[in-house]
Amino acid sequence: MTDSSTDPIAQYRDLLATVPAGLWINGDSVAASTKETFSVDDPATGTSLLQIADATPDDAATALDSAVAVSEEWADTAPRARSEILRNTYELIREYADDMAMIMTLEMGKALPDSVAEINYGGEFLRWFAEEAVRVAGRFTKSPGGTGRIMVTHAPVGVAFAITPWNFPLAMGTRKIGPALAAGCTMIVKPAHETPLTMLYLAKLFGEAGLPAGVLSVLPTSKSAEVSTPLIADPRVRKISFTGSTPVGRTLIGQAAENVQRTSMELGGNAPFLVFDDADVDKAVEGAFAAKTRNGGEACTAANRFLVQEGIAEEFTAALTAKMKAMVLGRGYDSDTTLGPMVSVKQQTSIAEAVSKAVADGARVRLGADPENVSSSASLRLPADDAGCFYPATVLDQVPADAEIVCNEIFGPVAVISTFTAEDEAIAAANATEYGLAAYLYTQDLDRALRVADKIESGMVGVNRGVISDVAAPFGGVKQSGIGREGGSEGIYEYLTTKYIALT
Structure with a gap:
């Protein structure tokens, strides 16, 4: 039994026990291949909150295989069905908002009212993209020269890899996961090692909302570069989305260039x-x-x-x-x-x-x-x-x-x-x-x-x-602050390719 004299967060231990402590792969919480873990600590006291599975490159390969295996099926899933899963997850976030806000404050440190505000804001991305999932528009028109007809359609870009920062543990994830899943992409998320608990809890809610296994994986790790580099080097990954510092963003853009992967980069500000x-x-x-x-x-x-x-x-x-x-x-x-x-x-x-x-x-x-x-x-x-x-x-x-x-x-x-x-x-x-x-x-x-x-x-x-x-509204910057836009009606198109079909 714990008490506040030896454990300053004793009153929150039952809540923390509801967070999946493993990697989230193929719809389940699993141990790392090496069985290694790392500690997520409370920045207010230095106390360990949880020991979390520490993903390896082998685990990343397993998650990618899982994402690829269901990629075609998820892309073919009716937009309305994808929309309903996003909406169901949004409703679950509302139901568990108080718990999620406290988990966020415990791992990130921000005052609880800030965490409550982020839970509300982050959840809204899933509601918004649930609505955008059924509104992806194409066009059909006669060519100006009268030589045929032009059909323009959009298709999912493919498997996406998202790297999220520690400062907004939910919103920076939902701002990427929402449009990716709405567009029909499968996704692997690597949360910051300081704050993986909120994202793991979200993954559990997606499972409860009916998201098929393999569509979303979460890979907490203390070895970010070791896990990210082979994923980006794999040509089956077709989209990289990153929020973080400009120096790291430059490195990722260089790595993505090898396979000419689509990138969205939300980088530093001043x-x-x-x-x-x-x-x-x-x-x-x-x-x-x-x-x-x-x-x-x-x-x-x-x-x-x-x-x-x-x-x-x-x-x-x-x-x-x-x-x-x-x-x-x-x-x-x-x-x-x-x-x-x-x-x-x-x-x-x-x-x-x-x-x-x-x-x-x-x-x-x-x-x-x-x-x-x-x-x-x-x-x-x-x-x-x-x-x-x-x-x-x-x-x-x-x-x-x-x-x-x-x-x-x-x-x-x-x-x-x-x-x-x-x-x-x-x-x-x-x-x-x-x-x-x-x-x-x-x-x-x-x-x-x-x-x-x-x-x-x-x-x-x-x-x-x-x-x-x-x-x-579209979120993003110019100059060294990044490439692409997240949110708004623009956000879903970051995860879609444009196809032109020429007809007689």
């Missing part, structure tokens, strides 16, 4: 958040707070650089600082927590080093850890009784334009504020990055809003909105 002097400052602060602190700042769409016009800079900074100061730092599953731990010591240390370097570059700390000890564990491991990966809400202003923290994705609860004088200066600063995923701007001038949104080099722009993700 989102600018522009606030013009005619903005409603209160609304801008609310939007900034949401754009910065959602998911504890561990989001590719998080506002990374706040560019504020000089006339309102101090008012904006003071108000945002007050809101961030009010955040309650603690274990994500505690009822009053609004800012949980970072996902790992590695992530915590990366943020601490970025802040320390920014202070050395001349930034001023308006809120946060003692700048003299910002990289020490004593200043970060809060609350004091925990050994978790905590980092406090932080606000820096007077940040030089060329500071390293301005150029790199922070992925944490750190607001970096700089000022600008004129509109052209703000646009130039916003575009001074190799990334182009998300951007935000606040102004009450519609002409300015449309003008600036048009000139910003980004795949997505929020105008007077701090949260822009929507299952019905």
Whole structure:
């Protein structure tokens, strides 16, 4: 029997026991071929949550054989039947939403309200693509020269391999699984080793919803490259979808080139958040707070650089600082927590080093850890009784334009504020990055809003909105932020090929 004095998550052990601890292959939870496991830990306490089967290249080959074996049958399954399975899984997610949210918070660390929001958001991708499954359109027309007729149809691209990140353990999976299954593709998913539990639980729900064995496999592993590389090298895999860092994305694109596989890449971001002097400052602060602190700042769409016009800079900074100061730092599953731990010591240390370097570059700390000890564990491991990966809400202003923290994705609860004088200066600063995923701007001038949104080099722009993700809208970036789009009516076509049939 466990108790809280020796096991700080004792009260959640029964819930964790409902998570399949094996690999999900051919519709069942199975041990790894080597019987090896790895530990999934609670980032708030360092406590082991579960020992999970550790997939090997042999296991990946078994999953691929399973996916290939049922690929033709699944492609031939009526779109309405595929739709119903997606819809049934969505309903099961709603039924078990509370359990899934807690599992997510336990493995990833985010405050429970953030996990609840993600369960709702992630589930919606299955409902959306359940509807899109029966709406794939072709066309039939007479050729312009009158020499025949043109028929255009769409077919599943084939077996897909998805690699998902740790920051959104459900939504980054359903955003790929939903369109793939709706299109008639079988899929293998490799979740991040930090957060595989939510995806394994989802796989179990798909089985309960009637998904045929082999259509979806989940391969948790501590040896990502060893498992992924042979899968990508196999010509039977026809689609690669990845969400993660730009350097890893470049590597995967190079590997996919060998077999000319279709790729979708949602990579790094460095989102600018522009606030013009005619903005409603209160609304801008609310939007900034949401754009910065959602998911504890561990989001590719998080506002990374706040560019504020000089006339309102101090008012904006003071108000945002007050809101961030009010955040309650603690274990994500505690009822009053609004800012949980970072996902790992590695992530915590990366943020601490970025802040320390920014202070050395001349930034001023308006809120946060003692700048003299910002990289020490004593200043970060809060609350004091925990050994978790905590980092406090932080606000820096007077940040030089060329500071390293301005150029790199922070992925944490750190607001970096700089000022600008004129509109052209703000646009130039916003575009001074190799990334182009998300951007935000606040102004009450519609002409300015449309003008600036048009000139910003980004795949997505929020105008007077701090949260822009929507299952019905295409998600993706430009430049080094990726290739392809997920979500929206565009998302399903990432998993379909176009075929032209010439008729007399």
